Amino acid sequence: MTIYWRLLASTVAILALLAGTAYAQPALPEGLGDDNAAAEDGPSGPSLPEGLGNDGGGPALPEDLGNSGTGESSDGGLQATPEAPDDTPVFGLLSDWRLGGYIDSRAGPRLGARTDQERFALAETRAELKAVRSWPGVTATVRAHLLADAVAEQHEPDLQSGDGALDLREANVLWRATDFLDVKAGRQILTWGTGDFVFLNDLFPKDYPSFFIGRRDTMLKAPSDALKTSLYTDIANLDLVYTPQFDADRYIDGDRLSYFNPFAHRIVGDSTPLDVRQPDTPFTNDEWAARLHRPIGRYDSALYFYDGYWKSPEGQLPGSQRATFPRLRSYGASVEGPMPGGLGGIANAEVAYYDSLDDRDGTDPTVPNREVRVLLGYEREIVANLTGAVQFLRTQRLDDPPARDDRRNLWTVKLQKDWPGEQVTATLFAFYSPTDQDGYLRPRVSWSPTDRWTLEAGVNWLFGADDDTRFGQLRDNSNAFVAARIGF
Secondary structure (H helix, E strand, O other), X not given: OOHHHHHHXXXXXXXXXXXXXXXXXXXXXXOOOOHHHOOOOOOOOOOOOOOOOOOOOOOOOOOOOOOOXXXXXXXXXXXXXXXXXXXXHHHHHOOOOEEEEEEEEEEEEEOOOOOOOOOEEEEEEEEEEEEEEEEOOEXXXXXXXXXXXXXXXXXXXXXXXXXXXXXXEEEEEEEEEEOXXXXXXXXXXXXXXXXXXXXXXXXXXXXXXXXXXXXXXXXXXXXXXXXXXXXXXXXXEEEEEEEOOOOOOEOOXXXXXXXXXXXXXXXXXXXXXXXXXXXXXXXXXXXXXXXXXXXXXXXXXXXXXXXXXXXXXXXXXXXXXXXXXXXXXXXXXXXXXXXXXXXXXXXXXXXXXXXXXXXXXXXXXXXXXXXXXXXXXXXXXXXXOEEEEEEEEEEXXXXXXXXXXXXXXXXXXXXXXXXXXXXXXXXXXXXXXXXXXXXXXXXXXXXXXXOOEEEEEEEEXXXXXXXXXXXXXXXXXXXXXXXXXXXX
């Protein structure tokens, strides 16, 4: 059976499974809000001062990629619709829950040569189901993805990697304990920082395979199993996140995307998966993250702290060919607000210091060295409905030997054009590193002919002069994709 027929059969199976979800439930009580307007880390606490409400870090993977300002939303879901019959056991059980979601079908072939991979990088139908229920002071949220994937070799769910027929995105309870304290426990999407597809202080897990094969941008953020406490005061607001068991990135390991294997010293694919040992002992291999933030005049400012592990397997077990996650502690700060000098637009600056705890003096070649990262960004509307943005990221490794290049510069440029009357948006996001001589282009166009339907097409074009740079190692994975999504 060709991959086309497998994709068609998978789509039919998902649609049949979800036939009963055509009925939505009554809306939640007033005050619960529209989930489409919130990030996936849940409803906010008491109203914050103006401008403060933005909750938005495989071997040598692009850990500086991401959109800290982007949370995952549910397209078309959770809007009020006619009341569904509730005399059946299922709808009677869910009568107090607000239901919504979408069905998203995508296919994407690779462009040009490929290294030990199938012709298609993407051929899947994904159904998101979200349920929210509210009690006085408490909100429960469950969000799950049912996946029919024609490219995947196994379909048994793996909630850590996101592989398989089920990906549990959220399963949490938010408790508004007092006027100044919120507590959220369970699986949740967490994000903070100021970068656009660039992370410094956001050390929550990312899903890099999804980012490079043409899934929705929101899929870049992977879920965390964590306890988040938010404290609101007149002086500053504090977010404290505890993750009992280390949540790694969903990193590139040869499955679906080829990469540079440091042990084989070449680009490899599906037949040469990366051998990784991940710290996974609860309450021993845990993580702490904190953010202290407040407005200063017209500017949002924040301080950050993280104690845990490098999020992708950047280290090597001594005397073996196994990658691992060394210990990491980071400190950082950010500021974001109107561009000074009357230039208009929004400017941001962010800095992070990565303290590699397993090798602070930089003498162990199997452990990444300490480093400093600095980000400067600027965004503004160029003309009506055309927005432009530019970012500069400098990564400086410390304690490197003199013969090794210890710096990396990365530029990003974004252009987004909207045609509101036609419900069309075209976006070009470009990454280029002059030090590594590699880059990544992400052109996208989307059209929403109705409030429920969205059609999308795009390209992921990766290039580089060398096999072992961030984007150069991924150049054989360049692909194009088309997608159709309907919300309910």
